[in-house]
Amino acid sequence: xxxxxxxxxxxxxxxxxxxxxxxxxxxxxxxxxxxxxxxxxxxxxxxxxxxxxxxxxxxxxxxxxxxxxxxxxxxxxxxxxxxxxxxxxxxxxxxxxxxxxxxxxxxxxxxxxxxxxxxxxxxxxxxxxxxxxxxxxxxxxxxxxxxxxxxxxxxxxxxxxxxxxxxxxxxxxxxxxxxxxxxxxxxxxxxxxxxxxxxxxxxxxxxxxxxxxxxxxxxxxxxxxxxxxxxxxxxxx
Numbered sequence: 540x541x542x543x544x545x546x547x548x549x550x551x552x553x554x555x556x557x558x559x560x561x562x563x564x565x566x567x568x569x570x571x572x573x574x575x576x577x578x579x580x581x582x583x584x585x586x587x588x589x590x591x592x593x594x595x596x597x598x599x600x601x602x603x604x605x606x607x608x609x610x611x612x613x614x615x616x617x618x619x620x621x622x623x624x625x626x627x628x629x630x631x632x633x634x635x636x637x638x639x640x641x642x643x644x645x646x647x648x649x650x651x652x653x654x655x656x657x658x659x660x661x662x663x664x665x666x667x668x669x670x671x672x673x674x675x676x677x678x679x680x681x682x683x684x685x686x687x688x689x690x691x692x693x694x695x696x697x698x699x700x701x702x703x704x705x706x707x708x709x710x711x712x713x714x715x716x717x718x719x720x721x722x723x724x725x726x727x728x729x730x731x732x733x734x735x736x737x738x739x740x741x742x743x744x745x746x747x748x749x750x751x752x753x754x755x756x757x758x759x760x761x762x763x764x765x766x767x768x769x770x771x772x773x774x775x776x
Contacts (some may be wrong), residue, residue, distance in 0.1 A: 542567055542609055546578070550754035551713055551765045552592060555584040571596075572603040574613070577706055580610045591727065593618060593772065595752070598685040600772045602686040614682050618768040619752050627698075628706040631690035633683045633753075634692060635714050638721045647706025647728045654732040655706075658725040664718035675759045679713040682752040687710065689751045693743055697727065701735040705727070711744060711753050722755075724746070750776055 547560045551703050565574055571594055579586035593600045595614045607613070628647045643657050661693075690709040697704055706728040716722055725743040729736040747753075749770045756765050 541565065542607060542611075544574075544607060544611045545612055546574075547614040547682065548610070549614065549752065550680055550756070551588055551617050551767065552585065552615050554765075556582050557584075569607050570603065571601050571605050571607060574607055574685050575603075578615075588617070589769070591617060593752075595682070595685055598688055600750075600774075600776060602774060606682050613751045614685065614752070616682060616752055617754060617765065618770055619750065620748060620755055620766050620768045628708075629691065629694045630706075630708040630710065631687050631694060632710050633681045634710060634712050635685050636712075638710055638712055638724050640721075640724065643708050643710070643724060643726050647726055649705050649709050649728070651730050652705055652728045653730050654734075654736050655726060655728045656736045658712060658740045659721045660723040660744070662716050662718045662720045662722060672757075672761060674718060674757055676715055676717050677722065678715050678756040680754050680756070680759065681709070681711060681713050683713075686753055688753050690747070693746045693751070696746065697743055698740050701739045703730065703734040704736060704739050705730070707739075707743070709747060711747070711751065712752070735750075740762075740767075742769075 542565045544565060545562055548556050553559055575589050579589050592615050596611050630646055664674055666672050694707045697707055704727050708726040710724045712722050724742050727736050727739040750772050754765055756763055
């Protein structure tokens, strides 16, 4: 018997294949490692990148020994650069339009809120750390259904570590953005500033860079390059 699955590609993986998605027939009970081998044989340009590729099955991270279920939705992508049960404001979105900071603050402010901390990532025109380079623009891409699930997961992780946090917003913009443009916003609210709300926002952006499937392409005078991370999610993440 065989198993027909849909496979989506993102960032460098999409460019290596030359397609956003394909339908592949796999043997029944094939594992993720078997699927990787099949794809590497069918798409030689993907073979080199497959060693560092991350895989999700039905929007959860999957690993080499996992069995590929019937009619699964699979995504393959490079390392990335559930809702609240307490009825507290939680906003997790992938957006294409400008991030509205004036809307974020009231959205996560309760009558008991006395502190709101916002982290905003912004497109740099000049990168001085490492190999200095000039950026003309960035292009962000996301696997949106999985990304928003993982953003909700981060929100719950924040609440588990800092129970005093009231509202949480995680908003990632995708598309083409010029230097000076906000790309991401992480906001946390709490009753007081000394309750861990700064640390919670810091954790939010760090975690987003680890497990939320979002990638950026850097374009400048020297050419273009997808910027990949190095974090590999563990089972359960």
